[in-house]
Structures are given as C-alpha cells and as structure tokens.
Amino acid sequence: MTDIIVATHGGLAEGxxxxxxxxxxxxxxxxxxGLRHEDSIDTFIKRVDSFAADTDHDILFMTDLL
Amino acid sequence: MTDIIVATHGGLAEGxxxxxxxxxxxxxxxxxxGLRHEDSIDTFIKRVDSFAADTDHDILFMTDLL
Known part of the structure; x- marks a missing residue:
C-alpha cells in the first residue's frame, strides 16, 4: 500500500x-x-519527517507549490 | 466590485x-x-440564495462540480 500525503499552503490540503x-x-x-501562517518551514519539515518515520509504506506526496 | 463565491463539495472551498x-x-x-454531508441540496441552494440577496454586487461563482 502507498500512503498519500497532500501537503499545501493553509487549509487547502484538508479541504x-x-x-x-x-x-x-x-x-x-x-x-x-497544511503550512499555516504561524509555521516556520522547519516546523513543517519536522511534521513531514515525523509522518514519514511513522509508516513503512511508500509515500506519494502531492503538493500545491514547491 | 464583484463578489466571488467559491462553492464546492465539503471543505474544499474553505481550504x-x-x-x-x-x-x-x-x-x-x-x-x-461548502456542501456538507448532512446538507440537502435545498439547504445549500438556500445558503447561496441568502448570500445573493445580501449583496448588490455582481457575483462570480466558482465551483468544483456541477
């Protein structure tokens, strides 16, 4: 199974x-x-890394802007 | 001025x-x-109509699916 992470600015991914x-x-x-206004890029990257560490599945990242 | 209403399934518009x-x-x-799971189409249409009645501006509707 592949996990899919939708990662975007603000609440777009959640929506x-x-x-x-x-x-x-x-x-x-x-x-x-979602990257919130109060998040630093480092905070966001830590959240991504934390997710990746918690799964043994392949991960497909889908983003709005890089 | 033109008002813009983004109207979608679920929380997509808000996001x-x-x-x-x-x-x-x-x-x-x-x-x-947003059209929520518990909303009927009639409820949703009433919300759109209510918004339209409250503005004198032109309205541009942007939707995900018709």
Missing amino acids: MVDALELIIGKQENIWFL | MVDALELIIGKQENIWFL
Whole structure:
C-alpha cells in the first residue's frame, strides 16, 4: 500500500481530502498537512519527517507549490 | 466590485480561500460555501440564495462540480 500525503499552503490540503472523502468515502491511506501562517518551514519539515518515520509504506506526496 | 463565491463539495472551498489568503492576504470580496454531508441540496441552494440577496454586487461563482 502507498500512503498519500497532500501537503499545501493553509487549509487547502484538508479541504481537498474532505471533499474527496465526501464523494468517495473515508480513505485509510490519505493524509493532509497544511503550512499555516504561524509555521516556520522547519516546523513543517519536522511534521513531514515525523509522518514519514511513522509508516513503512511508500509515500506519494502531492503538493500545491514547491 | 464583484463578489466571488467559491462553492464546492465539503471543505474544499474553505481550504482554497484559506490558502489564497495565506499567500496574498485577506480578501474582502471572496467567500466560500461548502456542501456538507448532512446538507440537502435545498439547504445549500438556500445558503447561496441568502448570500445573493445580501449583496448588490455582481457575483462570480466558482465551483468544483456541477
């Protein structure tokens, strides 16, 4: 199984996953991370690293802007 | 001025506006409406109509699916 992380500015990722699950139902392998106004890039990277450390699955990252 | 309503399934619209405002700052003429799981179509239409009745501006609707 592949885990999917949707990572975006603000609440976009959460909103995308919410809309997706409204339409096709709850998904077990899709997660969201949002870069909030108060987050530093380091904080955000730590959250990504923390997620990656917690799974043995392959991870597909989907982002809005790099 | 034109009001912009982003209307989508679930929290997608809210997330899009949140990300937009994170990047370019608070906007005075952009609003979001989300169709939630518990909403009927009639409820959602009433929310759209209510918004339209409260403004004298032109309205640009942006949606995910029709």
